Structures are given as C-alpha cells and as structure tokens.
Amino acid sequence: MKEFIYGLPKVELHLHIEGSLEPELMFELAQRNQVQIPYTSPQAVRDAYQFHNLQSFLDIYYQGANVLIHEQDFFDLTWAYLLRCKEDNVVHTEIFFDPQTHTSRGIAFETVVNGIHRALEQGREALGISSQLIMCFLRHLDEASAFETLAQALPHKDKIIGVGLDSSELGHPPEKFHQVFQQALKEGFLTVAHAGEEGPAQNIDDALVLLGTTRIDHGVRCVEDDDLVTRLIEARVPLTVCPLSNTKLKVFESMAHHNVVDLLRKGMCVTLNSDDPAYFGGYMNDNFMAVAQAHPMSREEVAQFTLNAIEASFISDGEKARLRTMTESYLAQ
Template sequence: MKKFIQTLPKVELHLHIEGTLEPELMFELAARNQISIPFSSVSEVKAAYNFHNLQSFLDIYFQGANVLINEQDFFDLTWAYLLRCKNDHVMHTEIMFDPQAHTQRGISFDTVVNGIHRALIQGMQELGITSRLIMCFLRHLDESAAFETLQQAQKHKDKIIAVGLDSSEIGHPAAKFERVFDQVIKDGFLTVAHAGEEGPASNIHEALALLNITRIDHGVRCSEDPQLIKKLAEKRIPLTVCPLSNTKLKVFEAMEDHNIVDLLRQGVCVTINSDDPAYFGGYMTDNFLAVSNAHPMSKAEIAQFTFNAIEASFISRDAKIRLNIVIETYLEVAQQH
C-alpha cells in the first residue's frame, strides 16, 4: 500500500505557500535579505514547531514570513514547493497566499503575486504541474483591510482564480466579511473559506450561508451535526481536509481519532491536503500515508480522495476528465497486482 500511495497521482487544494517555508530556506533568505530571525539553527526552528493550538502556530508562521522580501524570494519559495509536488506525484495544485501578511510589512502586492505566478508558470512548463492561485484575507484583520486587498487584486485577475478566508477562526465570524465576499463574487472570483477547524459546525453553516462559498477549507467539525454531513454529501460541497495539520494543532489528539475516512464512507467529498507542510511535518504523500496507516482502506478508497479533489478543483471540465482518466488507469493497473 505504501508504494501505491507514493506513486498515486494527487491533487492538492489546500496549501498555504507561506507554510511551505522550510527552515533551510528561511535561513537562506534571511541571510540574502539581511533579516534578523529569532533562531540560531535549523534544529532550533524545528523545535519551535511544537504547537498546542492554531494561534501558537500563527505566531511562528508570521515570523517566518518576514524573510520574504523580493519577487525572487516568492519565486524561490513557490518553486521549492513545486519540486516537492513533483516528488509526490501531484498533478495539479491550488495554492493559497496571504498578501496582507506581506503588504502590512511594506512589501507590494505586485511583488508577492508576480513571484508566485512566475514559479507556477515555470512549474507548468518544466514539471507539467498545473495550478490555480487563491488569494486569502486574514480574518483577524478588519473588513476595510480586506476591501483594500481586494482592490489591489483587481489588476491580477488573470492570475487569481478565487478568494478565501484564513487565519484565526475563533472570534472572527463569517459575518464580518459578508459584504466583502458579496463584492468578491460580483468581481468574478470563486470563493472558499476556512471553517469548522477550531470553530464549531455552526461556523460551516454560516460560511456557506453568508459567504456563498463553493468549498470548505477544513470543515472537520461537521461531525457535530449529522444534518450538516447529510447536506455536504448530497450537495457535494467539498471539504479540503488537512490531516497532519489537524493532529499537530490538536483538532484531533491522534490520527486514529480523525474523522476523514468516516466522512469519506458517508459520501462527503473530502480531500487530503497538506496545509502548511513545513510546519506540520508532511507534504501530500506524508498526509496520505498518515491517514492510511491509522485507518486501513482499500486502494479504491484511497484513490477516491484524488477523484474527490479533481471534482472539487477549479479547473475546466475537460481538464477534470483528463485527470480522472489518469487515476482510473492507475487504479486499474494497481488492482491487478
């Protein structure tokens, strides 16, 4: 099963590019940009990645982002992630970025998006990996900051497919961004939002009702509400679940406690993703293996995570058909051995 998972073609839908900043690259960029960081070694950084909740992670996450200054930094960050994708057999990835984490530091929106976009283009040309870009608002900031960021995104509509909402869920309800998301939809962007990770199932209901999102990021607390699970399954509303992230941040104490396989078997369109892999100890293959090791599944069930991700992705119908054929062929061959 390990070999099957390692070479299984995958699709990632929930990945924060800033969360792929490995300690080695953090030190390299800090030296290049003459930025002081509060760590003296790679091992010291890794020791700091011992989180007890979402906020303890975010504190370190925003510290790490300080080393990202120039367009080339964002290119290098994204390119390093794409090389990981190639190694993990990721065919398509939908990358989130947090412009406000950078514009607040005086880095221009253009610098951030152009560096990421240039790497994504090169990833398609040289690695054959297709991609889409999702701009996220930081929910701990106010509505006016989100509107300002949306305005900055207007001239990059050719690069950005969707808008999302991330950062601290507790104390920052969907209602805070209802007017912004109305405008986002009018502007022609697709929409996603984090909900039901550290907050209750009611946050998922609110995000769906108030923000009109097409995809829920995380959403694992839906298990608190059987009617919500039924709705998600019937309407094929996808959940972009991040298993290693969930255990690292104590949403679940252990992978054996995780509900992702149970949700899959109830017909929910759940997908496996890596979230912030540099901080949470694993990219796509690591997440698949962690789930499989804790919850014995058939090859068809494991492949269903990729079928679900293709269905939930923001690519064309023809592209989805092509990727589905890749998985069907892979599964057919694997089941013969």
C-alpha cells in the first residue's frame, strides 16, 4: 500500500502556503531579513508545535509569517512547497494565501502575490505541476478589512482564481462575510470557505448559501446533521479534508476516530490534503499513509480520493479528463 500511495498521482486543494514554512527556511529568512524570532534552533521551533486547538496553532503561525518580507521570500517559500509536491507526486495544487497577514505588517499586496505567482509559473514549466491561487480573508478581522483586500486583488485577477475564508472559525460565522463574498462573485472569483472544522455543521450550510461556495474546506462536522450529509452527497459538494491537521488540532482524538473514510464510503466527494504541513507533521504522502494505516482501504478507495480531487478542482474539463486518465491508468497497472 505504501508503494501504491507514493506512486499515486495526487491533487491538493487545501494548502496554506504560509503553513508550509519549514523551521529551517524560517531560520534562513529570519537571518536574511534580520528578523528576531523567539527560538534558538529549527528543533526548538518544532518542539513548540504542540497544539491543543486551532487558536494555539494560529498564534505560532502568524509569528512565523513575520520572516516573509520580500518578493523573493514568497518565491522561496512557494518553490520549497512545489519541490515537496514533486516528491509526493502531486500533479496539481490549489493553494491559499493570506494577504492580510502580510499587508497588516506593511508588506505590499503585489510583493506577496508576485512572489507566489512567479514560483507557481516556474513550477508549471520546470516541474510539470499545474496550480491555481486562492486568496483567503482572515475571519477574525472585520468585513471592511476583507473588502479592502478584495480591492487590492482586482489588478491581479489574472493570477487569482478564487477567494476563501480561513483563520479562527469559532465566533466568526459565514454571515459575517456575506457582502464581501457577494462582491467577489460579481468580480468573477470562485468562492470556497473553511467551515465545520471547529465550528458547527450550520456553518457549512451557511457557507454554501450565503457565500456561494462551490466547495467546503474541512467540513468534517457535517455528520452532526443527517439532512446536510444527504444534500452534500446528492449535490457532490466537495470537502477538502485535512486528516493530520484534524488530529493535531484535536478535532479528532486520533486518526482511528477520523470520519473521512466513512464519508468516502457514503459516496461523499471528500479529498485528502495537508493544510499546514510544516506545522502538522506531513505533506500529501504522509496524510494518505496516516489514513490508510488507521483505516484499511482498497486501492480503488485510495485512488478515489484523487479522482474526487480532480472532480473538485478549478481546472478545465479537458485537464480534468487528462488527470483522470492518468490516475485510472495507474490504478489499472
């Protein structure tokens, strides 16, 4: 199964680029940019990655982002992630970035998006990895700040395919961002949102209705509402599930308790993703392996996670057909 998983083509739909900042690169950038960080070594950073909930993670996550200042920093961060994609046989990735994390520190929106975009373009040419970029609003900030960020994104519509919603879910329901998402849709952006991770199943419903989302990030708490589960299955609404993240942040006590395989077997369009891999102990292969070790599956079931991700991705029908053929050929071998 390990050999099968490592060779399986993969598509990642839920990855925060700032969350792929490995301790070694964090140290390198801190020295390069003369930024003080409260750790003495990469190992000390890793030792701090013991989280008891989403907020305890976010506190360290935002601190780590302070080392990202120049366009080259964002390029280096994204390029390092793409090299991991190549290792894990990720053929297409749709990544999130959090502009407000950087603009609030005085970093220009252009600096962030241009660095990331340049690396994605190089990844397409040099590594054969296709990609899309999704801009997330930070839900712990107000809607006015999100509107400001949306305005900053408009000159870069050629680089950004959609908008999302991330950060602290508790206390920040989807309706808080109803208006800015309506405006984003009018501007031609696709929409996604984190919902039903720490927050209730109702957030999933509200994200679909109020924010016009076409897929839900996380969504594992949908099981609290049987009617919602039925609707998600019937409408093929994708859930971008992040197993290692969910166990690290105590959404589930252990991988054995995780519901992603059960949702797959019910016929839901669930996908596997790494979320913030530098912080949660693993990239795509690690997430696939962790699930497969805790829940014995057939090869067809494991490959279904990739087929679901292809279906849920924001790429052309022709490109979806190509990736489906590639995955089905691998399975047939």
